[in-house]
Amino acid sequence: MHNKKEKIDWQFLIQFSIDDFRNKYAGSLMGVTWAFIQPLMTIVIYWFIFQIGFRSQPVEDYPFVLWLVAGIIPWFFISESVTGVTPSLAEYSYLVKKVLFNINILPLTRIISCFLVQIFLVVFTIVFFACFGYFPDVYYLQLPYYMLYMILLLTGMGYCTAALYPFFKDLLQIVNIVMQVVFWLTPIVWNFDIMSEGIRRILVLNPFYYVVTGYRNAFIYKEFFWENWKMGIYYWAAALLFLLAGRKVFQKMKIHFADVL
Secondary structure: OOOOOOOOOHHHHHHHHHHHHHHHOOOOOOOOHHHHHHHHHHHHHHHHHHHHHOOOOOEOOEOHHHHHHHHHHHHHHHHHHHHHHOOHHHHOHHHHOOOOOOOOHHHHHHHHHHHHHHHHHHHHHHHHHHHOOOOOOHHHHHHHHHHHHHHHHHHHHHHHHHHHHHHOOOHHHHHHHHHHHHHHHOOOOOOHHHOOHHHHHHHOOOHHHHHHHHHHHHHHHOOOHHHHHHHHHHHHHHHHHHHHHHHHHHHHHHHHHHHHO
């Protein structure tokens, strides 16, 4: 049985996350380069469909491609984390069965692994905007704030799905479908303003809306997160609720992991 009061060795966690990131692409010809090529190709595809195909117009005088990149970058982290964390215990089943190994770090490992790509994509976005003549300003300083929010929210969700997956292997397929639905319910490739006020009031309850809009506030709309502090309280409360619930589910199911994996 694993000790519930095990402390996390953060140095080991970070190194383990880097190794997890490398191992994901081990054996492929281009290695970890695929982690960066895939999201960039996705951006090109959406840009071609919406700007070339549907002739999407500039937003706030920013080219559509910049508006698209600012909103879709955080989604890559969200999507990869949720789908990557869910089977993490099964993929590291040999560690789960080791009494001395702190399995609490496994969901965190996958999130940090995905976060490495997010850092690269944020830097890419900053450089991409600069190429169009939009240089970094004080609003960019709030990006770490939204990153921290994502990590907190995804950690809670990840602990829950990772804990349930060993007992319900169909969960990963369900998660993939749910993430596809959530993608289209989040204003990533479509403008939030086209919806009626009633629908917008419902869609803003989506925790991921806060991140996508937050990135665009930093890059395009030039608004600080405290300008809408009331909704900010709601989103952080939701993230903390997910974290507490996820941790509780994980701790409750932990004693059974070694038996089912």
